Amino acid sequence: MASALPTGKAWLPPATGLVIGMLLGLLGWSYWPGLLVAAGTWKSPQYSHGWLVPLFAAFVLAWWRRAVVPATTRARLAGLAVLAASLAVRLVAAWYRIVTIDMYTLVPALVGVVLLIGGLPMLRWAGPPVAFLIFMYPLPDEATRYLLGPLQTVATIASTYLLQTFGFEAFREGNQIVLGDSRLGVVDACSGLRMLTIFVALTVGWVLVDRTARWERLAIVASAVPIALAVNVARITATGMMVTVNEDLAERVFHDWAGYVMMPLAVGLLVAVRWLVAAAVIEEQAAPVPVIDLGGRRVEGGP
Numbered sequence: 001m002a003s004a005l006p007t008g009k010a011w012l013p014p015a016t017g018l019v020i021g022m023l024l025g026l027l028g029w030s031y032w033p034g035l036l037v038a039a040g041t042w043k044s045p046q047y048s049h050g051w052l053v054p055l056f057a058a059f060v061l062a063w064w065r066r067a068v069v070p071a072t073t074r075a076r077l078a079g080l081a082v083l084a085a086s087l088a089v090r091l092v093a094a095w096y097r098i099v100t101i102d103m104y105t106l107v108p109a110l111v112g113v114v115l116l117i118g119g120l121p122m123l124r125w126a127g128p129p130v131a132f133l134i135f136m137y138p139l140p141d142e143a144t145r146y147l148l149g150p151l152q153t154v155a156t157i158a159s160t161y162l163l164q165t166f167g168f169e170a171f172r173e174g175n176q177i178v179l180g181d182s183r184l185g186v187v188d189a190c191s192g193l194r195m196l197t198i199f200v201a202l203t204v205g206w207v208l209v210d211r212t213a214r215w216e217r218l219a220i221v222a223s224a225v226p227i228a229l230a231v232n233v234a235r236i237t238a239t240g241m242m243v244t245v246n247e248d249l250a251e252r253v254f255h256d257w258a259g260y261v262m263m264p265l266a267v268g269l270l271v272a273v274r275w276l277v278a279a280a281v282i283e284e285q286a287a288p289v290p291v292i293d294l295g296g297r298r299v300e301g302g303p
Contacts (some may be wrong), residue, residue, distance in 0.1 A: 079115030
C-alpha cells in the first residue's frame, strides 16, 4: 500500500531557529577539517557521487519539512546523550587517528541536535535525510582492504563460470581468467567496489522519495548489493567474450564502453525489482455492497 510522503510548510519559532543555527555552526566549525578531507575524496571515481549527497539531503529536508514543536524533556535528554556519545566516539577516533570514524560521527551528532530541537516528531521526518549524509564519506581503509579481495574473487569465479556456460574455454588462476592464449585480469578497479558504493547510495536515495510501503522499500534496498555484483560480473564476462575476438579492442574500447552501461543496466534492474515487488502483493479490496430496491425503498445488503 502506498504511503504518502510528509509534506507541508515548516513553522520554526525564532528562538528555535537561533538555537539550531548556533548548534549547526558549532558542529560545522568542529567538523570542517573532516569535511574538507571528505570533499577531497570526491575527486576519486569511487566517491564521485559524494558532492550530490548533501544537496539531495537538503532537498529532502526542504520537501519533508514539518512544523517544529518544542521537544519534551525526555527527548532533550536523549538528544544530549546521543550528542555526548558521538563526541566521545570522536575523541577516541582522534586519539587513535581513525579519520573516517571521526568524520562519521557528524551524522549521529546531527541526530542528537534534531532530538534536542524537535524531539521524536522532528526525528521522524528529518532523521532519514540526515542519516543519508553518511554516503558523502569514504569507506574506512580497513573496510576497503577487506572488501577488495573477496569482491575480486567472487567476480572472477562468477565470470569464469558464465564464460564456461556460454561455451568458452576459460579457467581461473587467482584473480585472472585464462581464455586460450589470453589472460583477463580482474584488478582492483574491476572488483565492483566502485559500482557497489555508488549504487547503494543511489538506491537508498531512491527509496527515500519512493511512494511505496516500507517493506517494499526495504526489499528494494536489499536488492542493491546483488544487482551491483551481478552487473559487474556481466561486464567482466562481456569483456572476456570480446577478448577471444580481439584482445586490443576488448582492453582499449569494449572494457571502457561496458563501464558506461553498468549504471543504466543496474538502474533498469532496480526498476524491474520494484515492479516485481509491487506486483507480488495484491491488495484486498472490499466488495461493493449491493443495493436492493424493495417497493421504492433502497436497502443496502447482500444475498
